[in-house]
Amino acid sequence: MTETASSHRARASRLRGLSTRAGVHMVLAGYTLIAIFPVFLVILNSFKNRRGIFTDPLGLPGEGTFSLEGYATVLTQGDFATYFSNSLIVTVTALFLILWLGAMAAHALAEYRFRFNTLLGIYLILGIMVPIRLGTVAILELMVDLNLVNTLLALILVYTAQGLPVAVFILTEFMRTLSRDIKDCARVDGLSEYRIFFEVVVPLIRPVLATVAVFSMIPIWNDLWFPLILASGDATKTVTLGVQQFIGQYTVNWSAVLASLSIAILPVLGLYALFSRQLIAGITSGAVKG
Amino acid sequence: MSDPVTDTAKDVRTRRKRRRSGGLHIVVFLAPAVLIYSVFSIYPLVESLRLSLFDGLEDGTAVWAGLENYATLLFDPNWATQFWRAFWNNLVLFFIHMVVQNPLGLLLAALLSLAPRFGSAYRTLIFVPTLLSVVIVGFIWELILSPLWGVSETLLGTIGLAWLYQPWLGLESSALTTVSLISVWQYVGIPMMLIYAALLSIPDELIDAARVDGLNGWSIFWKVKLPLILPTLGIVAILTYIGNFTVSFDLIYSIQGALGAPNFATDVMGTLLFRTFFGQQLQVGDIHMGATIASMMFFIILVGVSIYLALVQRRLQRYEM
Structure with missing residues (x-):
C-alpha cells in the first residue's frame, strides 16, 4: 500500500468518524432533552404565579410572574414534613434490614455446606419472579390480625420481605467469588463464625451492598400500592401517597400542584446529584458481576 | 475456578469447622431472613391462592368453592x-x-x-x-x-x-x-x-x-x-x-x-x-x-x-x- 493511499484512507475514516460522532451526540443529547425537559418544566413553573404558568409556561419566572404562592399553600396545607420523615424512616429501616439479613443469609448459602442448601437458595429467590403484591389480600388480613394497620412497621416488614430475594441473589453470587483463603486464615486465628462474617466478609462486599441498596431503595421510596393499602392514615402517609392525595384535593390550584411535585422531586434530584457517580458505577459493576 | 484439589481440602476443613460449632451459626445467619420472607411474602401468596378457592358468606364465614371463582x-x-x-x-x-x-x-x-x-x-x-x-x-x-x-x-x-x-x-x-x-x-x-x-x-x-x-x-x-x-x-x-x-x-x-x-x-x-x-x-x-x-x-x-x-x-x- 502506498503512503498516499493510506493517508487518503485515514482522512476518509477520520471524516466518517467525525460524522458518526456528530450523529451519536445528536441522538444522545436529543433523548437527554426528552428525559429532562418535563421535569425541568414542572420545577420552572412552580416558581410562577397562576398568570405566569398559563400565559408563558416556557418562560423563565421573572418580574410579574415570579411567585412562591404554590409553596406557601403546600407548606401550610399539606403535612409534608411528616410525609418526608415517614418515607425516610420506612426506606432507611427496610434498606438496613434487607442488607443486613440478606447478607447474613447469602453468607450462609455461599459459605457453608448443609442439607437443603440449594433448595433454600431457590426458595429465597422465588420472590424475584413472583411479585409480593399478588399476596396483598392476605397481607392486609395478616396486618389486621397483628394490629399493624396504619403503622410504619407494616410497611417496613413488607418492603423487607420484598427486597430480600434480589439482595440474597446478588450477594450470594458475589460471595461465591470471594477467596476462601482469607476466611480460613481468620478461622485458624480463632475468630468465631460471626466475627468472620462481620469483620472479614462485610468489608469485602461493601461495593455490592451499595448496588443492592440502590436497587432496593428506588421501588420502596416510590411505592404507592402498599402505603395506600396498609398505611393511608394521616400520621403514616409516605411522600408518594401524600403528594398523590394532596394533588387529588388541589387539582384546580396549579401553582400548589406544581409546587408539591417540585417538593417531592427536588430532594431526590439533590441526593442523585451527590451520589450519581457511585450509584451508576454500582449498577453497572453489579450487573456485570451478577 | 481454583484448583479442585485444594477446593476439596478446604471443603473438608469447612465441614470439620461446621461440625465443631454444631452449625448453630448457620441457623442464626439464615433464620431472620427466612422468617420475614416466609411470613410476609410466601405465606400471603399461598394464603391468597387458598382464599381464591373459597366463597364468603353473609355471616363472614367462608365455604369451599373449588374453582368456581375462576369460572x-x-x-x-x-x-x-x-x-x-x-x-x-x-x-x-x-x-x-x-x-x-x-x-x-x-x-x-x-x-x-x-x-x-x-x-x-x-x-x-x-x-x-x-x-x-x-x-x-x-x-x-x-x-x-x-x-x-x-x-x-x-x-x-x-x-x-x-x-x-x-x-x-x-x-x-x-x-x-x-x-x-x-x-x-x-x-x-x-x-x-x-x-x-x-x-x-x-x-x-x-x-x-x-x-x-x-x-x-x-x-x-x-x-x-x-x-x-x-x-x-x-x-x-x-x-x-x-x-x-x-x-x-x-x-x-x-x-x-x-x-x-x-x-x-x-x-x-x-x-x-x-x-x-x-x-x-x-x-x-x-x-x-x-x-x-x-x-x-x-x-x-x-x-x-x-x-x-x-x-x-x-x-x-x-x-x-
Whole structure:
C-alpha cells in the first residue's frame, strides 16, 4: 500500500468518524432533552404565579410572574414534613434490614455446606419472579390480625420481605467469588463464625451492598400500592401517597400542584446529584458481576 | 475456578469447622431472613391462592368453592369482559414496552458504549426519570399533556405540528398507548443501564479480533456484540413482562384512577384487582374474587417465566467472560 493511499484512507475514516460522532451526540443529547425537559418544566413553573404558568409556561419566572404562592399553600396545607420523615424512616429501616439479613443469609448459602442448601437458595429467590403484591389480600388480613394497620412497621416488614430475594441473589453470587483463603486464615486465628462474617466478609462486599441498596431503595421510596393499602392514615402517609392525595384535593390550584411535585422531586434530584457517580458505577459493576 | 484439589481440602476443613460449632451459626445467619420472607411474602401468596378457592358468606364465614371463582372470572359476563379487557390491555402494555422501551434502551446503551464525550452526563440525566415516583411522573405528564395548559400544543407548534395535538390521555383510542409511552419514558433507563453494563463486559480482544478480520463498526455490533449480550436482552424481556403486571398499577391509578379511565380503556389487572378487593362506587369489596384475580396474575406470570426459562434460556449460550 502506498503512503498516499493510506493517508487518503485515514482522512476518509477520520471524516466518517467525525460524522458518526456528530450523529451519536445528536441522538444522545436529543433523548437527554426528552428525559429532562418535563421535569425541568414542572420545577420552572412552580416558581410562577397562576398568570405566569398559563400565559408563558416556557418562560423563565421573572418580574410579574415570579411567585412562591404554590409553596406557601403546600407548606401550610399539606403535612409534608411528616410525609418526608415517614418515607425516610420506612426506606432507611427496610434498606438496613434487607442488607443486613440478606447478607447474613447469602453468607450462609455461599459459605457453608448443609442439607437443603440449594433448595433454600431457590426458595429465597422465588420472590424475584413472583411479585409480593399478588399476596396483598392476605397481607392486609395478616396486618389486621397483628394490629399493624396504619403503622410504619407494616410497611417496613413488607418492603423487607420484598427486597430480600434480589439482595440474597446478588450477594450470594458475589460471595461465591470471594477467596476462601482469607476466611480460613481468620478461622485458624480463632475468630468465631460471626466475627468472620462481620469483620472479614462485610468489608469485602461493601461495593455490592451499595448496588443492592440502590436497587432496593428506588421501588420502596416510590411505592404507592402498599402505603395506600396498609398505611393511608394521616400520621403514616409516605411522600408518594401524600403528594398523590394532596394533588387529588388541589387539582384546580396549579401553582400548589406544581409546587408539591417540585417538593417531592427536588430532594431526590439533590441526593442523585451527590451520589450519581457511585450509584451508576454500582449498577453497572453489579450487573456485570451478577 | 481454583484448583479442585485444594477446593476439596478446604471443603473438608469447612465441614470439620461446621461440625465443631454444631452449625448453630448457620441457623442464626439464615433464620431472620427466612422468617420475614416466609411470613410476609410466601405465606400471603399461598394464603391468597387458598382464599381464591373459597366463597364468603353473609355471616363472614367462608365455604369451599373449588374453582368456581375462576369460572366466574373467566366466563360470567359481568366479570369476563372486565378480566379479558384488563388482560388484553396488559399485553398491549407489554408489547409497547418491548417494541419501544427495550430497542430504545439498546440504542442508547450502544451509543454510550462508544464512550463519547459527556457520556456519563448523558447517562446520568437519562436515568433521572427512573428515580422519580410513578405518581410524580404521572402528574408531570398529565399537566404537560393537558389541553388546559397547552404546553404540548405550543411545543408541537414550534415544529409546525400543532394540528397533531389531541388530549391523548382522555381519548379512549389513545389513552393506553399514551400511558405506555409515559412508562417507557420513565423506565428506559433500566434496560439502558443493564445493556450498557453487558456491552462494557465484552472483552476488547474480541472486538479487536473482529476488526482485524475486517468487520466495520456496524457489523461488529450486529455479529459480535449483539449475540454476546443476548442473555441480558432475555433478562430485560422477562423483567419487562413481570413489571408490566405489577408496576403498571401505580401509573394508571395516578393518572386515570382505579377505573382505568376513560371508559376502562386503560384498565389493567392491577386496577381490576384493587377495585375488586376494595370495592369501588357501586361495587362491594370482595376478598375472594380479589384473591382469584391475584392468583390469575400469578399463573400468567408463571406461564411467562416458564416460557422464558424453557425457550429463551436454553437456547442462549452463556458466554464465560
